[in-house]
Amino acid sequence: MTAQPPELPKDAAHRLQELEGGLFTSDLSVNEFLLIKEVGFHPLGFVMGSSIYHTGLQTRRWGQSQELTKLSEAMYNARELAMNRMEAEADELGADGVVGVRLDVNYYEWGSDAAEFIAMGTAVKAENGQSYRNKAGKPFTSDLSGQDFWTIMQTGHVPQGLVLGNCVYHIAHRGLAQTLGSVGQNVELPNFTQALYDARELAMTRMQDEAQELGASGIVGVRLEEKSHQWGSHTIEFLALGTAVVKTTENVTLPRPTPIISLDN
Secondary structure, three states: OOOOOOOOOHHHHHHHHHHHOOOOOOOOOHHHHHHHHHOOEEEEEEEEEEEEEEOOOOOOOOOOOEEOHHHHHHHHHHHHHHHHHHHHHHHHOOOOEEEEEEEEEEOOHHHOOEEEEEEEEEEEEEOOOOOOOOOOOOOEEOOOOHHHHHHHHHOOEEEEEEEEEEEEEEOOOOOHHHHHHOOOOOOOOHHHHHHHHHHHHHHHHHHHHHHHHOOOOEEEEEEEEEEOOOOOOOEEEEEEEEEEEEEOOOOOOOOOOOOOOOOOO
């Protein structure tokens, strides 16, 4: 079970207290700010969370493709801690959600065996007083841009949360016979194909499981990222993430395209 994040640091509490007084901060562009306002939300403040995590080691077999479950869990838990801390800051501000969420991973010279996981975005609140918190009672999170957030709200959908699934996978090395057998030929490499396919499927399935827990009707803006981090070329993390949304109304307020009238007889 993932450890709960500690209380907010003293400096963070002071910064958030200033924001509660009426000042707001935001990493939204000017156009994004205007669109967020147009759809009925007001930015409260820039919120963030971080976790410096030691990912440890896990043995692997040179010639066997397999998920490295300990590393998968470590990478997921570290992001979850950062996300929870960002949500805690948003909750402190009384936000309904966080838009434009970014998840980054940084490595530093003084900690080559550790990584800092950062989550950041702009906390927003509905101006009409309606609550847009998700099924879990937390502020929703979304990695949609201000423009995409405006569009999805116009279609009657509401973000529920930034959902993700990951899988750290070791890709088996090819033996000498396999390597020599494909020299000079156009031929599929089935061991590589299957390993990468399986790893992506695991990440996608885990992302969908998170959306199901939120009662979402769909996931928009899905993307698949692949990073080897510092493990070498044959160990890769596959990360699937997107914004889970739920349909709340059939009303669509997007402008309808003007029908083209033919002048031909």
